[in-house]
Amino acid sequence: MPKVLISDKMDPKAAEIFRARGVEVDEIIGLSKEELAEIIGKYDGLAVRSSTKLTPKILESATNLKVVGRAGIGVDNIDIPAASAKGVVVMNTPFGNSITTAEHAIAMMFALARQLPEADASTQAGKWEKSKFMGVELTHKTLGLIGAGNIGSIVADRAHGLKMKVIAYDPFLTEERAVELGIEKVTLDELFERSDFLTLHTPLTDQTRGIVSREALAKTKKGVRIINCARGGLIDEEALKDALESGHVAGAALDVFAEEPAKENALFGTPGLISTPHLGASTSEAQVNVAIQVAEQMADFLLDGGVTNALNMPSLTAEEAPKLKPYMALAKKLGSLVGQLAHDAVKGISIEVEGAAAELNQKPITGAVLAGFMGAYSDSVNMVNAPYLAKERGLDVREIRHEREGVYHTLIRVAVMTDEGEKSVAGTLFGEDAPRLVELFGIKIEADLDGDMLYVVNEDAPGFIGRIGTTLGAAGVNIGNFHLGRRDGGGDAVLLLSVDQHVDEPILLEVCNLEGVKTVKTLSF
Numbered sequence: 304m305p306k307v308l309i310s311d312k313m314d315p316k317a318a319e320i321f322r323a324r325g326v327e328v329d330e331i332i333g334l335s336k337e338e339l340a341e342i343i344g345k346y347d348g349l350a351v352r353s354s355t356k357l358t359p360k361i362l363e364s365a366t367n368l369k370v371v372g373r374a375g376i377g378v379d380n381i382d383i384p385a386a387s388a389k390g391v392v393v394m395n396t397p398f399g400n401s402i403t404t405a406e407h408a409i410a411m412m413f414a415l416a417r418q419l420p421e422a423d424a425s426t427q428a429g430k431w432e433k434s435k436f437m438g439v440e441l442t443h444k445t446l447g448l449i450g451a452g453n454i455g456s457i458v459a460d461r462a463h464g465l466k467m468k469v470i471a472y473d474p475f476l477t478e479e480r481a482v483e484l485g486i487e488k489v490t491l492d493e494l495f496e497r498s499d500f501l502t503l504h505t506p507l508t509d510q511t512r513g514i515v516s517r518e519a520l521a522k523t524k525k526g527v528r529i530i531n532c533a534r535g536g537l538i539d540e541e542a543l544k545d546a547l548e549s550g551h552v553a554g555a556a557l558d559v560f561a562e563e564p565a566k567e568n569a570l571f572g573t574p575g576l577i578s579t580p581h582l583g584a585s586t587s588e589a590q591v592n593v594a595i596q597v598a599e600q601m602a603d604f605l606l607d608g609g610v611t612n613a614l615n616m617p618s619l620t621a622e623e624a625p626k627l628k629p630y631m632a633l634a635k636k637l638g639s640l641v642g643q644l645a646h647d648a649v650k651g652i653s654i655e656v657e658g659a660a661a662e663l664n665q666k667p668i669t670g671a672v673l674a675g676f677m678g679a680y681s682d683s684v685n686m687v688n689a690p691y692l693a694k695e696r697g698l699d700v701r702e703i704r705h706e707r708e709g710v711y712h713t714l715i716r717v718a719v720m721t722d723e724g725e726k727s728v729a730g731t732l733f734g735e736d737a738p739r740l741v742e743l744f745g746i747k748i749e750a751d752l753d754g755d756m757l758y759v760v761n762e763d764a765p766g767f768i769g770r771i772g773t774t775l776g777a778a779g780v781n782i783g784n785f786h787l788g789r790r791d792g793g794g795d796a797v798l799l800l801s802v803d804q805h806v807d808e809p810i811l812l813e814v815c816n817l818e819g820v821k822t823v824k825t826l827s828f
């Protein structure tokens with residue numbers, strides 16, 4: 304009988320379901336890292352919320368672990384690459400707590416508008432300070448959403464009921480979906496400039512970390528009120544403290560903090576700050592939803608091999624898996640490449656397979672492309688749920704199959720349709736299993752898409768390669784590999800550099816300022 308450990312506080316329904324399905328279960332809450340590492344080896348499954356941190360070190364001791372179930376959405380407490388490397392499936396419950404979290408954001412917005420916590424404390428202290436607590440109405444105010452996915456779109460729906468004007472910045476939001484949601488799609492700068500209330504609903508990724516920075520806060524309207532029920536690292540907390548103290552930001556309601564549990568934080572005690580201890584998902588309804596869902600999904604997997612909402616595993620039969628594996632790795636890298644490079648809203652995506660790839664089940668290849676593509680924007684995407692999410696968001700997905708071989712024995716081409724037209728990338732397998740990019744936006748180029756990379760478009764002119772090499776070398780960035788392609792002599796050239804470390808913003812700026820450079824972007828695979 305498989306054995307599961309529940310290591311975070313979870314609704315009793317989870318344990319009930321495990322037992323009813325024939326899975327042995329222990330509930331041990333509040334284990335230290337060392338204690339968890341000591342006992343994890345006994346378990347086939349681990350069910351968590353956000354307190355348990357599943358680190359590579361703990362995974363080292365997890366000799367029997369097959370599945371980790373996150374009763375919730377964000378999986379930043381689970382080291383997914385380490386779990387994948389160990390063959391451990393990671394599942395989450397992407398929708399079970401979205402309504403509850405959206406409601407918390409709305410509650411925070413009301414609390415800010417009417418200073419409810421301060422007014423309550425003052426009244427209960429017998430002060431009756433009626434004139435001190437002058438509020439603002441929400442009606443006709445502009446609510447700016449950063450992130451209009453599941454939670455953001457529920458917040459938008461509720462805000463419409465409050466007669467607010469909703470604007471959003473979300474690079475993945477198409478115009479069609481925005482119209483459907485009644486949201487005006489804007490740039491990030493415009494969102495900062497126009498919002499009376501600003502609320503965050505994105506995962507914490509390299510792109511979103513510190514998105515509400517000191518510079519961003521300087522662009523906001525005086526008197527803006529900010530709500531964060533997503534992840535702490537999205538806001539520069541020190542800059543927010545300064546902006547609250549100066550009165551530029553009239554209030555901030557935070558459910559999440561850069562360091563959690565936030566038993567101490569420099570923001571505490573700042574005028575205008577309202578805080579809750581990561582309560583976004585804490586309603587009995589949401590906790591029952593996620594507990595039932597996580598237990599059912601984990602039991603399905605442990606007892607029958609069924610896979611739902613896995614973040615690191617495609618749904619595949621045992622026979623297909625080994626043949627498809629290298630194609631899926633290639634497909635995911637190509638999807639990720641276009642996801643990282645396509646700045647504008649993508650309306651559609653086509654996945655074309657040719658030669659040997661056309662003899663295989665195309666669904667997992669499509670799933671892998673979509674997982675790579677959407678993984679650039681969200682941390683809840685996997686090969687199983689990516690096609691569903693793409694449909695939900697109005698993304699037109701096309702699959703094309705050519706059985707004939709072209710120049711390569713096998714080829715996968717991924718094309719995205721944006722407002723600027725169609726852009727495509729293509730790749731093949733070298734030696735049957737080594738994924739290789741062979742074409743990038745119409746330019747022939749051969750490259751491994753691996754680790755940290757730098758994408759540079761420049762005017763093809765003598766001396767450029769030397770200049771970029773010197774600039775990166777002077778900044779201590781080692782170039783591991785160099786891939787060059789060009790449209791035609793004297794036209795644009797594309798460089799894909801494999802670098803040994805992530806290239807930080809100041810170095811990126813130096814590269815950007817080199818003569819002839821048109822575009823520079825970091826990529827990560």
Ligand SMILES: NC(=O)C1=CN([C@@H]2O[C@H](COP(=O)(O)OP(=O)(O)OC[C@H]3O[C@@H](n4cnc5c(N)ncnc54)[C@H](O)[C@@H]3O)[C@@H](O)[C@H]2O)C=CC1
Nearest residue numbers: 377450451452453454473475505506532533583584680681
């Ligand atoms: N406070 C709490 O208890 C809870 C917090 N959360 C947090 O809320 C986050 C959002 O959850 P969902 O809406 O379900 O996720 P989702 O994946 O449905 O939506 C995230 C949205 O963010 C957008 N996005 C990604 N990168 C962006 C960027 N650079 N700028 C602007 N938008 C960007 C995506 O396109 C997507 O539409 C989760 O990642 C989780 O961290 C979720 C549940 C409870």
Ligand SMILES: O=C(O)CCC(=O)C(=O)O
Nearest residue numbers: 352353375376377584585
């Ligand atoms: O489980 C919790 O209380 C936190 C929920 C959360 O942050 C999430 O689902 O991403």
